[in-house]
Amino acid sequence: MSLQTPLGKARGLGSAGNGVHHWWVQRLTAVALVPLGVWLLVSLLTLPSLDFVTLVSWISGTWTASLLTLFVLTASWHSSLGVQVILEDYVHDQGSKTISLVLSGFVHVVLAALGVFAVLRIAFGSPL
Amino acid sequence: MRARPLSPHMGIYRLTRYSLITSFANRITGGVLSVGLLAFIYWLTCLARGARAYARAEQVLESDLAKLFYAALIAAFAYHLVAGIRHLVWDTGRGLEKAQSQRSAWLVIAAALALTVGALWWAFRAREGV
Numbered sequence: 001m002s003l004q005t006p007l008g009k010a011r012g013l014g015s016a017g018n019g020v021h022h023w024w025v026q027r028l029t030a031v032a033l034v035p036l037g038v039w040l041l042v043s044l045l046t047l048p049s050l051d052f053v054t055l056v057s058w059i060s061g062t063w064t065a066s067l068l069t070l071f072v073l074t075a076s077w078h079s080s081l082g083v084q085v086i087l088e089d090y091v092h093d094q095g096s097k098t099i100s101l102v103l104s105g106f107v108h109v110v111l112a113a114l115g116v117f118a119v120l121r122i123a124f125g126s127p128l
Numbered sequence: 129m130r131a132r133p134l135s136p137h138m139g140i141y142r143l144t145r146y147s148l149i150t151s152f153a154n155r156i157t158g159g160v161l162s163v164g165l166l167a168f169i170y171w172l173t174c175l176a177r178g179a180r181a182y183a184r185a186e187q188v189l190e191s192d193l194a195k196l197f198y199a200a201l202i203a204a205f206a207y208h209l210v211a212g213i214r215h216l217v218w219d220t221g222r223g224l225e226k227a228q229s230q231r232s233a234w235l236v237i238a239a240a241l242a243l244t245v246g247a248l249w250w251a252f253r254a255r256e257g258v
Contacts, residue, residue, distance in 0.1 A: 027219060030212050037205060045250050052182045055175055072169070079162040086159060111169045118172035 022081060029078035036071045056122055065123035072115030080108035146233045154211040157204035164201040199248055206243035210236045 043064070047054060058064055083104045091097040141148050174185040188194060214236050217223050223232055 027216065030216060034209065034213065037209060041202070041205060041247065045247065052175070052179050059175070068172075072172075075165050075168075079158075079165050082158045083162055086155060111165060115169045115172055118169070118176035121176040122172070 022084075026078065026081045029074050029081070032070070032074045033078055036067065036074060039067060040071055059119060059122045060125075065119055068119045069116050072119065073112055076108050076112035076115065080105060083108070146230060150211060150214075150233045150236060153207060154215070157208040157211070160200060160204040161208055164197075164204065167197070167201075198251070202247045202251065203240075203244045206247065207236075207240040210239045210243065 043058070044050075047058060059068060084101060087097065087100050087104060091100055171185075171189065174182050174189070214223075214232050217232075218229075223229060
């Protein structure tokens with residue numbers, strides 16, 4: 001069973017070729033988050049302890065710092081897309097909808113920036 | 129202008145359908161994980177601020193309420209992970225028949241429960257406190 005329109009099939013695109021972007025990025029980040037999320041959970045569960053020194057030396061590893069950075073970016077992106085859909089579905093007042101969508105977008109960008117900066121700062125060692 | 133009906137029409141669904149419950153649970157757990165992301169970033173910034181700042185934050189991070197939250201996060205992650213994989217399979221056009229999706233709904237619930245119990249057992253057994 002194909003859900004594609006005949007015209008879309010002929011052009012090799014969806015309805016407009018562009019509306020699919022949100023859907024596609026949500027799936028792409030979902031696929032990436034399967035290994036990244038499982039890795040993060042298993043890592044945290046298998047660390048010998050969760051005290052400051054153990055955590056900092058764990059995060060300072062090349063692989064950990066890289067994967068954590070990827071996790072922060074991918075999770076923020078995926079979360080942003082998900083919260084966007086929830087707001088679009090349940091906030092009906094046009095004004096509140098626009099404001100909450102903009103706010104959620106900003107918050108997610110700030111979270112991504114904070115997360116990446118924090119990982120790098122831990123990995124490279126604070127100057128103080 | 130008369131208000132026109134908007135999707136999703138929350139009032140018209142039978143709330144006990146397996147399809148609705150598994151879909152809505154995916155949304156709820158996704159929302160919980162978004163809050164979890166907020167907490168995770170807070171945790172990272174606390175670590176980045178150094179040992180003394182982290183020691184102060186630990187009072188909040190190691191409270192009973194926080195542990196309850198971590199347990200909820202683990203459960204939400206387990207469900208969202210398995211339900212998300214079900215969605216990815218659907219995206220390939222497979223498993224969309226009614227009987228198949230009914231079966232996978234139960235599979236998702238069972239796998240999410242098993243993963244949650246396993247991870248929680250692991251988390252709270254190996255160390256005192258998460």
